[in-house]
Amino acid sequence: MGRSCNLLFGLAVFILLHYHTSLAIVPNISTDKDALLALKSHISSSDPNDIIASNWSSSSSVCSWIGITCSSRHNRITALDISSMQLYGTVPPHVGNLSFLVSLDISNNNFHGELPEELSHLQRLKLIIVESNNFTGVIPSFLGLLPNLRILRLSSNQFYGKIPPSLSNLTKLQGLGVERNFLEGEIPQELGNLRYMTILDLQLNQLTGSIPPSIFNITTMRIITLFKNNLA
Numbered sequence: 001m002g003r004s005c006n007l008l009f010g011l012a013v014f015i016l017l018h019y020h021t022s023l024a025i026v027p028n029i030s031t032d033k034d035a036l037l038a039l040k041s042h043i044s045s046s047d048p049n050d051i052i053a054s055n056w057s058s059s060s061s062v063c064s065w066i067g068i069t070c071s072s073r074h075n076r077i078t079a080l081d082i083s084s085m086q087l088y089g090t091v092p093p094h095v096g097n098l099s100f101l102v103s104l105d106i107s108n109n110n111f112h113g114e115l116p117e118e119l120s121h122l123q124r125l126k127l128i129i130v131e132s133n134n135f136t137g138v139i140p141s142f143l144g145l146l147p148n149l150r151i152l153r154l155s156s157n158q159f160y161g162k163i164p165p166s167l168s169n170l171t172k173l174q175g176l177g178v179e180r181n182f183l184e185g186e187i188p189q190e191l192g193n194l195r196y197m198t199i200l201d202l203q204l205n206q207l208t209g210s211i212p213p214s215i216f217n218i219t220t221m222r223i224i225t226l227f228k229n230n231l232a
Contacts, residue, residue, distance in 0.1 A: 080106070
């Protein structure tokens, strides 16, 4: 009898510890706040008012911060818009913890470095705008892992290499802009599978080869811009 009681007690302690451990790792608004504080630590500003430094305070509610939109239903961050704030710096992997994020706009700043792979964790993202920065490296193939993405704007950066065919996995994509980079190679014919695409902007790169006929078969397409490449 005593042995049975000990086993039951031990099992109860294990379940209780497991329950509390599970609670500790469930993402919440504190997770979001920590992610943005990590972002804040990776950037500086040429703006004399330095809005991020003064407004993004650990002592205030993250949902009241400049550039932040929260969902009243889930009390989580759904939009991050710090565009045109004269910011310098890099995007840390912690941004990948913003698991309810739907819209990411950091355009018209001076961010540099590569986009962190942890962005692929943001499965609710519908919009990514990072244009007019100084991001470098190849366009990450992991962007093709974002099933809800509608708009992807990577223009006016320092991206090089080929357009990854994995972008054809973005079956809900409506707008793709990668103009004004240093992209080379051929346009992936797989882009013709993006049947909801309305705008495709590839101008001012170093693309070569022929234009895939498949992209002209997208019935929703309204604008295709290809000039100033080396296309046949």
